[in-house]
Amino acid sequence: MKRILIVEDNELNRDMLTRRLVRKDYSVASVDDGQKALDYLEQEIPDIILMDMDLPVLNGWQTCQAVRKNQKTRDIPIIALTAHAMSDDKQKAIEAGCNDYATKPIDFPKLIEQIESLT
Amino acid sequence: MRELARLQSLQVKTGQLLTKSRLDEILRSDIEKLYNALEQNVNKFEQLHQDGESLETLDDPARRHDIRNAIGIARGYAELIKETETLPTATLSNLLDKIILWTNKSLNILERSAKPRFDPNKFSVTSSDNEDFEGNILILDDQPANRDILGRHIRNLGLNTFACANATEAFSVLENNDIDLILLDLVMPEMSGHEVLARLKTSELWRAVPVIVISGLGEQAEVIKCIEAGAEDYLQKPFNSVLLKARLRAGLNRKRWVDKERHLSNELEKSHRFIKNTFGRYLSTEIVNNLLEKPHGLDMGGSLQTVTILMADIRSFTTISEKLSPQNVVLLLNNYLGIMAEVIMEHSGIVDEFIGDAILALFGAPVANPNDTDNAIRCAIAMQHKMEEVNHLNREQGLPEIQIGIGLNTGEVVAGNIGSSKRSKYGVVGHTVNLTSRVEDQTEKGEILATQATLEQSNLTLSLGRTLELKPKGVSEVVRVSAVNEITSAIDKKQKSKQNTG
Numbered sequence: 001m002k003r004i005l006i007v008e009d010n011e012l013n014r015d016m017l018t019r020r021l022v023r024k025d026y027s028v029a030s031v032d033d034g035q036k037a038l039d040y041l042e043q044e045i046p047d048i049i050l051m052d053m054d055l056p057v058l059n060g061w062q063t064c065q066a067v068r069k070n071q072k073t074r075d076i077p078i079i080a081l082t083a084h085a086m087s088d089d090k091q092k093a094i095e096a097g098c099n100d101y102a103t104k105p106i107d108f109p110k111l112i113e114q115i116e117s118l119t
Numbered sequence: 120m121r122e123l124a125r126l127q128s129l130q131v132k133t134g135q136l137l138t139k140s141r142l143d144e145i146l147r148s149d150i151e152k153l154y155n156a157l158e159q160n161v162n163k164f165e166q167l168h169q170d171g172e173s174l175e176t177l178d179d180p181a182r183r184h185d186i187r188n189a190i191g192i193a194r195g196y197a198e199l200i201k202e203t204e205t206l207p208t209a210t211l212s213n214l215l216d217k218i219i220l221w222t223n224k225s226l227n228i229l230e231r232s233a234k235p236r237f238d239p240n241k242f243s244v245t246s247s248d249n250e251d252f253e254g255n256i257l258i259l260d261d262q263p264a265n266r267d268i269l270g271r272h273i274r275n276l277g278l279n280t281f282a283c284a285n286a287t288e289a290f291s292v293l294e295n296n297d298i299d300l301i302l303l304d305l306v307m308p309e310m311s312g313h314e315v316l317a318r319l320k321t322s323e324l325w326r327a328v329p330v331i332v333i334s335g336l337g338e339q340a341e342v343i344k345c346i347e348a349g350a351e352d353y354l355q356k357p358f359n360s361v362l363l364k365a366r367l368r369a370g371l372n373r374k375r376w377v378d379k380e381r382h383l384s385n386e387l388e389k390s391h392r393f394i395k396n397t398f399g400r401y402l403s404t405e406i407v408n409n410l411l412e413k414p415h416g417l418d419m420g421g422s423l424q425t426v427t428i429l430m431a432d433i434r435s436f437t438t439i440s441e442k443l444s445p446q447n448v449v450l451l452l453n454n455y456l457g458i459m460a461e462v463i464m465e466h467s468g469i470v471d472e473f474i475g476d477a478i479l480a481l482f483g484a485p486v487a488n489p490n491d492t493d494n495a496i497r498c499a500i501a502m503q504h505k506m507e508e509v510n511h512l513n514r515e516q517g518l519p520e521i522q523i524g525i526g527l528n529t530g531e532v533v534a535g536n537i538g539s540s541k542r543s544k545y546g547v548v549g550h551t552v553n554l555t556s557r558v559e560d561q562t563e564k565g566e567i568l569a570t571q572a573t574l575e576q577s578n579l580t581l582s583l584g585r586t587l588e589l590k591p592k593g594v595s596e597v598v599r600v601s602a603v604n605e606i607t608s609a610i611d612k613k614q615k616s617k618q619n620t621g
Contacts, residue, residue: 105191
């Protein structure tokens with residue numbers, strides 16, 4: 001079973017994504033800020049990270065960079081969950097080391113495709 | 120706010136489901152979450168309403184993000200329940216569809232209003248907006264996974280993709296589609312990327328399509344070979360999507376300029392052909408080229424221009440033609456007019472009209488030239504000399520010999536396209552034209568008569584013959600005309616006066 005870490009501060013969004021992914025037979029863990037994500041990664045190495053970019057404490061870009069800098073975690077694929085279809089968030093996410101991005105509102109079947117192609 | 124009213128009713132119905140139905144635990148929990156998500160939406164829409172805003176008018180990016188997120192969550196739960204419930208009740212299934220429909224509609228409204236408003240400062244060919252980032256990209260890669268990932272990346276950029284597993288497929292796609300750029304894998308079993316590239320670059324049709332080579336690590340030598348063979352750029356696996364985007368953009372821009380250039384050169388070709396067809400028959404090459412260089416010379420709405428007009432006709436033509444068969448009259452005229460037209464063109468004049476045996480030629484229209492008058496005089500003299508050749512031809516064909524008289528006059532005319540939109544012709548009208556005709560009437564066989572106006576305009580030193588004072592019909596003043604015999608000096612008057620003073 002593939003393990004996914006969701007980093008997302010919006011509770012409903014986190015819950016919704018978790019539920020949907022669990023029903024697709026993924027094992028899902030979730031945290032609500034960037035620092036907690038780094039703490040989690042100290043203990044566990046998931047197969048992929050879904051990361052909201054608009055996070056409190058440590059934002060998505062900073063978190064991404066930290067994940068990439070760490071020898072232990074730098075190969076974990078990251079999909080950025082970005083907010084604006086029109087903004088340069090995507091570009092920034094890729095520059096910060098994300099492998100792919102999904103624009104909110106999430107197109108779920110496409111997200112599954114993305115997860116599968118990266119894991 | 121229609122969205123709000125609809126949303127509230129959907130929320131109420133979702134709430135009713137929770138109280139009325141017997142639900143299993145998972146479904147109940149999902150529906151509760153959906154209810155919460157809808158409630159969150161209601162709050163946000165109410166807030167929007169209170170602020171006098173709507174989805175259409177909302178400008179603040181943070182609030183747009185917020186509301187998009189909320190709508191997305193509601194849709195996520197509705198979709199989740201739909202996916203989970205294999206046998207939903209009709210009421211549930213109906214309600215979920217309505218909720219999803221509402222979310223999609225609302226998101227559409229939000230996205231539509233998000234289109235950047237037209238900003239003339241930003242509007243340029245090199246604009247880097249995703250808006251004008253479009254094109255058909257052919258991906259040729261034998262690995263399905265690569266095709267898939269690349270395809271998804273590229274489609275996310277708003278581009279169309281055509282994925283091909285082998286060269287045969289790729290060439291068939293190229294034949295049937297307007298491909299703007301090719302992403303080419305190097306190592307393929309059937310035909311290597313290098314071979315495909317070679318074939319592309321020798322094709323007239325596809326040579327201009329940019330090719331970006333996709334290489335793995337350690338394929339440096341092959342990449343260099345490809346770039347030498349005409350590939351535009353290369354990308355290394357695994358793909359970095361920022362690089363991919365930048366290279367696609369550069370490649371597409373190049374293609375766009377090539378297309379534009381091609382289009383412009385076609386247009387130019389077309390307009391050149393048009394000008395040549397329209398004017399080539401009676402303009403000298405020099406004038407046609409001049410027109411092509413200065414296309415505004417063609418804006419002929421009718422303009423006042425100073426021109427020198429040359430009129431020539433065969434003296435006693437009526438008497439001559441009466442003795443000939445119609446076929447021979449035509450033969451005679453063709454010998455004469457053909458040779459004369461050539462002489463006129465050689466002297467940068469245009470044959471405006473053949474009227475029976477008469478020729479009306481213009482010097483100085485449609486394009487004016489400082490030597491127009493001199494050219495006209497030289498032309499008239501050359502025409503008289505050329506009559507020997509015409510008569511030689513006539514004798515050979517058993518036709519009578521002919522002589523011409525030439526009248527020259529210089530003055531202002533209205534020049535332009537005259538006629539209706541269905542049939543119009545470049546021509547000149549005005550007193551100067553009529554006067555030329557009167558002057559020409561007075562010529563004897565082999566004579567050239569030029570008005571004072573023409574002689575004054577000329578820089579040539581001429582030997583003149585008889586002088587006449589004409590009082591043509593409808594002209595109040597007396598018109599002085601002189602017979603032009605020959606050019607006595609090739610050096611023009613101005614140069615001569617310079618030499619004298621110097």
